[in-house]
Amino acid sequence: MAHSLNGKVALVTGGASGIGACTVRSLLEEGAKHVAVLDIEVEAGNVLQNELNTKYGENKVTFIECDVTNKETLVGAFNAVQEQNGYIDVVVNNAGILDDTPENFERTININLTSLIRSSLHSWKIMHKEKGGSGGTIINFSSVAGLLKFEAIPIYSATKTAVLKFSTCLGDETHYTRSGVRVLAMCFGVTDTPILENNTKLFDETAKINFKEFKLQRPESAGKAVTEAYKQGTSASVWLSNADEPALDVTKDHSKSMESALKVYLKMQQQKKKHQQQKQQQ
Ligand SMILES: NC(=O)C1=CN([C@@H]2O[C@H](COP(=O)(O)OP(=O)(O)OC[C@H]3O[C@@H](n4cnc5c(N)ncnc54)[C@H](O)[C@@H]3O)[C@@H](O)[C@H]2O)C=CC1
Ligand SMILES: CCCCCC(=O)/C=C/C=C\C=C\C=C\[C@@H](O)[C@@H](O)CCCC(=O)O
Numbered sequence: 340m341a342h343s344l345n346g347k348v349a350l351v352t353g354g355a356s357g358i359g360a361c362t363v364r365s366l367l368e369e370g371a372k373h374v375a376v377l378d379i380e381v382e383a384g385n386v387l388q389n390e391l392n393t394k395y396g397e398n399k400v401t402f403i404e405c406d407v408t409n410k411e412t413l414v415g416a417f418n419a420v421q422e423q424n425g426y427i428d429v430v431v432n433n434a435g436i437l438d439d440t441p442e443n444f445e446r447t448i449n450i451n452l453t454s455l456i457r458s459s460l461h462s463w464k465i466m467h468k469e470k471g472g473s474g475g476t477i478i479n480f481s482s483v484a485g486l487l488k489f490e491a492i493p494i495y496s497a498t499k500t501a502v503l504k505f506s507t508c509l510g511d512e513t514h515y516t517r518s519g520v521r522v523l524a525m526c527f528g529v530t531d532t533p534i535l536e537n538n539t540k541l542f543d544e545t546a547k548i549n550f551k552e553f554k555l556q557r558p559e560s561a562g563k564a565v566t567e568a569y570k571q572g573t574s575a576s577v578w579l580s581n582a583d584e585p586a587l588d589v590t591k592d593h594s595k596s597m598e599s600a601l602k603v604y605l606k607m608q609q610q611k612k613k614h615q616q617q618k619q620q621q
Contacts, residue, residue: 344566346372347428348372348426348427348428350416350420351433352407352432353407354433356380357530358558358562360562361561362431362562362566365559366429367394373400373424375401375419375424377403378404385402401423403420413461426465426473427465430476432480434455437495437535439493439495439540439541439542440542441542447494448494451498455479455505459505463520468517477521478522478523478569479505481524481525484500485503485526491541492548508575509522510522523569523576525561525578526580526589528553529553529556530556530561530580556581563586564580565580568586568588
């Protein structure tokens, strides 16, 4: 069943620039009633709010200064959006940084993973059908770095793999049938945004990624992919948005990694049995 964004209230973390800002634009193009943009970049947030309110009409977009790592500020922003709009139908957890310098690893985990989980759990509480909500959609931003191995960015990659696992578990059918909360995961390929202006935030001086080897996609393509995934995606689905091509549902390919996990599980069962037999023979 295709889902519609018409009349929906959305909240986008880190929505003042890059893929987040393009997602805000795409949500409005698809008929969202209101989009709240949470970000630490006050100037960019206000510029975006003013530009989009001029284009789409008064009060379509609200910028809220919010550092997602600050629990009180994050929950306060959610409360403000609910009070102003009555409900939140869609939460896009986009805020993220790429900083794999070892001295900053906790901040990277805090923004990319801990805050995303906190925001998802808060959304869950608001939207859950058995907790007084009427369902909704959480869209979590992972990366191709969550699917593949890029040794120059081990910390970033760990956060993005964890985002995938968290999203596919939270969105699983067992939860979805009760909660009515769809959870989708987006994996973007290299996209031309301000996230990395140079290579200095990679793991160490030997770590290199030649981003120019990849077809850099436009952030507009990534933003469009988010709303396409919203319209088509089943809960726990995983979406690839790469090289300006249309969003691709890669849930089946992603779950092949679960088949490998199953092989590991079966191997471990064999080893356990062998260990028990050896103990009995002693
Ligand atoms: N650009 C790329 O090639 C790819 C990006 N992604 C993911 O897409 C998301 C967006 O990235 P981009 O648009 O590329 O980066 P960006 O740097 O253009 O945008 C990130 C936004 O998050 C905001 N932000 C950072 N820390 C924050 C905090 N503590 N609280 C609130 N807002 C905060 C920034 O101010 C910025 O507006 C990230 O999660 C990133 O990991 C995933 C794959 C590829
Ligand atoms: C190959 C790694 C995939 C990881 C994708 C991801 O999640 C994050 C990508 C982050 C950064 C993308 C940067 C794009 C930058 C371009 O603007 C490029 O022109 C910058 C070139 C930087 C350089 O000095 O080589």
